[in-house]
Amino acid sequence: MDPASKLKLDLLFEGIRYSDALGQAAEHSFPNFYPYRFKPGERNPTGQSTAQIPYLLTTSDGTLIRVKGAGDSKWSVVGSRSESYTLIRDGSVGLAVEFEPLPRWMQGQTADGFPMARAGLSLHGDMGVINVAPGCEYFLEKADNVSMRCTFCAYGAPDKRTQHLGQVAGKTALPDLTYQHIQETLRVALGESDLRHLYLVGGSLTDWREEGKRFVEIARAVRAVNPTGIPTACGSGALPDDMLDTLYDEGLVDAVCFNLEVWSKPLFEKICPGKNRFVGYDRWIGSLESAVGRWGRERVYSAMVAGIELEPEHGLSWQEAADLAIDGAEDLCARGIIPIYSLYWPVGGRDHPDYLNRLRSYFERLSAGYQALREKYQLEVWDGFMCRRCAYMQLECDLDFAASQQGRAH
Numbered sequence: 357m358d359p360a361s362k363l364k365l366d367l368l369f370e371g372i373r374y375s376d377a378l379g380q381a382a383e384h385s386f387p388n389f390y391p392y393r394f395k396p397g398e399r400n401p402t403g404q405s406t407a408q409i410p411y412l413l414t415t416s417d418g419t420l421i422r423v424k425g426a427g428d429s430k431w432s433v434v435g436s437r438s439e440s441y442t443l444i445r446d447g448s449v450g451l452a453v454e455f456e457p458l459p460r461w462m463q464g465q466t467a468d469g470f471p472m473a474r475a476g477l478s479l480h481g482d483m484g485v486i487n488v489a490p491g492c493e494y495f496l497e498k499a500d501n502v503s504m505r506c507t508f509c510a511y512g513a514p515d516k517r518t519q520h521l522g523q524v525a526g527k528t529a530l531p532d533l534t535y536q537h538i539q540e541t542l543r544v545a546l547g548e549s550d551l552r553h554l555y556l557v558g559g560s561l562t563d564w565r566e567e568g569k570r571f572v573e574i575a576r577a578v579r580a581v582n583p584t585g586i587p588t589a590c591g592s593g594a595l596p597d598d599m600l601d602t603l604y605d606e607g608l609v610d611a612v613c614f615n616l617e618v619w620s621k622p623l624f625e626k627i628c629p630g631k632n633r634f635v636g637y638d639r640w641i642g643s644l645e646s647a648v649g650r651w652g653r654e655r656v657y658s659a660m661v662a663g664i665e666l667e668p669e670h671g672l673s674w675q676e677a678a679d680l681a682i683d684g685a686e687d688l689c690a691r692g693i694i695p696i697y698s699l700y701w702p703v704g705g706r707d708h709p710d711y712l713n714r715l716r717s718y719f720e721r722l723s724a725g726y727q728a729l730r731e732k733y734q735l736e737v738w739d740g741f742m743c744r745r746c747a748y749m750q751l752e753c754d755l756d757f758a759a760s761q762q763g764r765a766h
């Protein structure tokens with residue numbers, strides 16, 4: 357693995373411990389979703405049990421990395437905004453880094469006084485992620501007393517965090533005001549930041565046609581304020597053909613990404629019971645294939661939660677899990693579908709060193725195997741969909757960039 361990708365993996369796994377400089381950087385950086393939690397006995401200059409930290413850092417060669425707070429990490433940050441920040445390991449090896457800045461619009465308000473930070477726009481580097489309907493109906497459904505939500509999902513619960521967006525369970529349409537707010541926010545954000553991708557996401561509906569209708573509505577609203585045609589991807593669940601037709605025929609999106617999350621029918625049934633019950637594994641893959649028939653190769657994606665297979669109840673060694681995932685990647689690539697592997701982020705006590713070692717071995721084996729498959733099938737991640745400036749916990753773009761640099765050097 358090239359040094360930049362290896363460093364990215366090191367930081368994703370080992371995290372960064374708190375320092376005064378990291379705390380100061382939080383004041384002008386895009387905020388992390390997870391606050392820093394101090395360990396018992398850890399040096400804590402804040403006097404609080406948690407602290408805000410930046411979300412994303414960039415190294416001088418342009419590698420984007422998600423910041424994970426970890427009190428026992430050997431990595432820390434020194435410096436300041438005026439003198440620049442340096443990443444150090446055990447007090448040595450200085451590497452210049454920058455943090456993804458806090459954009460001005462996040463502190464702004466719409467004309468009617470609504471905070472733009474709550475309008476449903478978030479940033480991953482140069483990608484604007486639009487989520488105006490985060491509540492997922494699978495959280496409200498049960499079968500045989502089992503929740504239909506995906507087992508790893510901690511973000512789709514429809515609750516008071518989503519009320520301000522006016523999303524109502526069982527109702528497809530969103531309020532006009534929600535669209536006014538996101539359109540106004542997007543106009544300002546596009547004028548302020550150099551966004552190169554827009555990604556439409558949201559919670560699922562139990563009827564996939566209704567979900568399609570909602571995403572058509574969202575895509576139309578976004579298209580109306582995107583006059584330069586920044587590449588836009590539909591990150592809904594799988595959709596029926598007539599909804600794909602509308603999205604394609606109206607030119608509403610340039611790519612689609614229907615997340616299968618995990619390869620193999622038995623694992624999909626267990627890990628994504630709602631997707632399995634309300635859409636089904638075969639229909640999901642069929643919808644991705646239908647999308648390839650419309651948008652073509654390199655425009656159809658499926659995000660995978662890389663490492664979820666290592667949960668003990670699935671009984672897989674890391675080697676078996678990686679080989680299964682690589683088999684899945686080959687199957688999808690052969691159909692013209694490009695999987696994207698986002699590293700599973702273990703939470704709540706699952707950060708045992710042995711678990712993390714197996715997860716890392718799995719991810720390295722999968723990443724290398726999948727890179728070889730992209731070469732075999734002559735598939736590249738389209739840089740309108742995703743690039744090194746937004747792939748914050750995925751390696752595909754970094755590995756392909758390093759390979760292209762190496763090729764150039766020979």
Ligand code: SF4
Nearest residue numbers: 492505506509512560
């Ligand atoms: S479909 Fe699954 S991953 Fe997506 S929001 Fe619903 S429960 Fe979460």
